[in-house]
Amino acid sequence: MGLSRITSVEELHRHLYAALQLEHATIPAYLTALYSIHPGTNTEAVHILRAVAVEEMLHLTLAANILNAVGGTPDLTRPDFVPVFPTFLPDGETDFEVGLQRFSKEALATFLKIERPGHAPEGAPRTVRRPKKPGKSVLHASHTGKDAEEHFYSIGEFYDEISRSLATLHEDLSHQGRTLFVGDPARQITPEFYYSGGGELIAVTDLASAQAAIRLISEQGEGKGKAIFDYEGELSHYYRFEQLLLGRYYQTGDKAGHPTGAPIAVDWKSVYPIKANARLSDYAEGSELREAAFEFNRSYRDLLEMLTRAFTGEPRLLTAAVGDMFRIKELFLRLMRNPMDGTGTLHAAPPFEIASVTEVRK
Amino acid sequence: MSGDRAEFEKFLGLSEVLTGFTKFRLQGTGQGALYFSTLTDVVGQGTAGELLQAWSGVAAAAGQDEGKLERLMRSEILSHEKLGPIARNLIKLWFVGTWYQLPAAWREVFGTPERDRSFVPAASSYVEGLLWPTIGANPTGAKGPGYGTWADPPNIPKV
Numbered sequence: 354m355g356l357s358r359i360t361s362v363e364e365l366h367r368h369l370y371a372a373l374q375l376e377h378a379t380i381p382a383y384l385t386a387l388y389s390i391h392p393g394t395n396t397e398a399v400h401i402l403r404a405v406a407v408e409e410m411l412h413l414t415l416a417a418n419i420l421n422a423v424g425g426t427p428d429l430t431r432p433d434f435v436p437v438f439p440t441f442l443p444d445g446e447t448d449f450e451v452g453l454q455r456f457s458k459e460a461l462a463t464f465l466k467i468e469r470p471g472h473a474p475e476g477a478p479r480t481v482r483r484p485k486k487p488g489k490s491v492l493h494a495s496h497t498g499k500d501a502e503e504h505f506y507s508i509g510e511f512y513d514e515i516s517r518s519l520a521t522l523h524e525d526l527s528h529q530g531r532t533l534f535v536g537d538p539a540r541q542i543t544p545e546f547y548y549s550g551g552g553e554l555i556a557v558t559d560l561a562s563a564q565a566a567i568r569l570i571s572e573q574g575e576g577k578g579k580a581i582f583d584y585e586g587e588l589s590h591y592y593r594f595e596q597l598l599l600g601r602y603y604q605t606g607d608k609a610g611h612p613t614g615a616p617i618a619v620d621w622k623s624v625y626p627i628k629a630n631a632r633l634s635d636y637a638e639g640s641e642l643r644e645a646a647f648e649f650n651r652s653y654r655d656l657l658e659m660l661t662r663a664f665t666g667e668p669r670l671l672t673a674a675v676g677d678m679f680r681i682k683e684l685f686l687r688l689m690r691n692p693m694d695g696t697g698t699l700h701a702a703p704p705f706e707i708a709s710v711t712e713v714r715k
Numbered sequence: 716m717s718g719d720r721a722e723f724e725k726f727l728g729l730s731e732v733l734t735g736f737t738k739f740r741l742q743g744t745g746q747g748a749l750y751f752s753t754l755t756d757v758v759g760q761g762t763a764g765e766l767l768q769a770w771s772g773v774a775a776a777a778g779q780d781e782g783k784l785e786r787l788m789r790s791e792i793l794s795h796e797k798l799g800p801i802a803r804n805l806i807k808l809w810f811v812g813t814w815y816q817l818p819a820a821w822r823e824v825f826g827t828p829e830r831d832r833s834f835v836p837a838a839s840s841y842v843e844g845l846l847w848p849t850i851g852a853n854p855t856g857a858k859g860p861g862y863g864t865w866a867d868p869p870n871i872p873k874v
Contacts, residue, residue, distance in 0.1 A: 678861065
């Protein structure tokens with residue numbers, strides 16, 4: 354029952370839900386690094402981080418379109434949807450977790466691992482098993498059993514398996530005179546509802562459009578094979594981040610690891626010293642910081658509810674949801690600009706404890 | 716360094732009373748350190764120190780008595796020939812994001828500091844001006860409400 358070979362529509366739904374979780378889970382991490390940068394500084398890093406974060410939002414929307422197309426229901430309000438950071442991602446790596454931390458070389462090192470282009474060596478199993486660590490947050494959909502979790506070797510392999518199963522399930526069902534693509538087309542988020550958000554939105558109604566959506570997600574993110582530019586001629590996320598560590602832009606014709614374009618200046622010091630993986634409980638009861646951190650969690654929960662409605666038949670709500678994102682950005686920045694105590698050595702940050710907010714509401 | 720920090724905390728305390736916004740909201744604009752250095756750069760450490768000293772005296776004398784705090788703010792700071800115009804400039808700085816050249820009458824008496832001209836300390840100062848949340852609007856051309864949201868009723872965060 355793990356995330357491994359997909360043999361049924363039900364398993365496909367589960368994998369696509371995991372894809373939604375996966376695409377979303379990168380967003381708090383990227384935004385935390387992005388917004389920790391002092392206003393007006395590090396313009397190149399800001400541009401790169403922002404563009405990648407927005408593309409993850411596109412990927413989330415594309416994953417919702419695919420899930421809808423095959424008759425599933427994207428639900429961003431499930432208590433397990435937002436992980437407790439730091440968290441593992443279901444990409445098979447055991448050497449890193451994704452946390453919420455300030456813009457730094459360490460943060461970028463994690464981002465490179467998230468976006469690492471990776472395919473299992475020839476002949477190796479396409480999934481890896483690792484022992485379950487008690488008390489560690491792991492995206493729920495990746496659970497396989499009591500003792501171990503099964504994971505794909507990389508995010509690329511994860512999407513390859515979804516792509517493969519879309520084709521075979523489509524073929525199998527076609528032979529039976531049925532179709533895999535039973536979803537209501539009215540649930541698709543089409544470009545008219547999605548303004549300039551990291552690329553073209555693809556409405557998914559058949560195998561070809563589903564495969565195109567998968568290809569956009571996985572190649573924009575992790576690249577394909579050894580290519581540093583994707584099929585649209587865009588640099589994949591891994592190499593965009595790597596530019597910041599190497600201090601130089603890639604240009605056409607460059608080999609991986611050896612950019613030869615214009616230099617990039619990075620000012621690692623112009624960053625708010627925010628607390629990594631902040632929790633609501635880090636802020637004193639009754640303090641304004643606590644209130645603001647709770648307000649952040651609540652607003653984010655409301656946003657996920659709004660997105661869920663937009664993804665389940667009310668696509669027009671996406672416009673309003675984007676408006677909410679701008680307001681949430683203000684709450685985000687306001688927290689990060691505030692020191693946690695009088696010394697100013699450690700600043701506040703949003704906790705992203707969404708599940709706890711849901712409990713409060715009940 | 717800790718001395719600077721203490722002076723900065725005084726600056727924030729004074730700014731709270733001058734603007735009506737809490738320290739949390741003031742720091743949330745990201746402009747606090749910039750405005751503090753703007754003050755000291757323009758009028759000099761000595762005069763800035765006088766203002767903060769006067770504020771400390773007012774805060775200590777008023778204690779928790781809000782009525783007394785307001786009276787003392789008016790009599791000891793806002794009505795003070797030298798400190799009053801500077802305090803009013805801080806209000807304008809926080810709300811509009813512009814340091815305005817001090818009034819001619821002030822400059823005739825207390826001198827013409829080289830950097831005392833009207834200027835915007837940073838591009839973000841305009842965006843973060845407290846006037847926007849006060850009037851319930853987004854700064855024109857910034858803090859975008861999101862493409863197409865103008866088709867919906869305005870949704871402005873509470874002050």
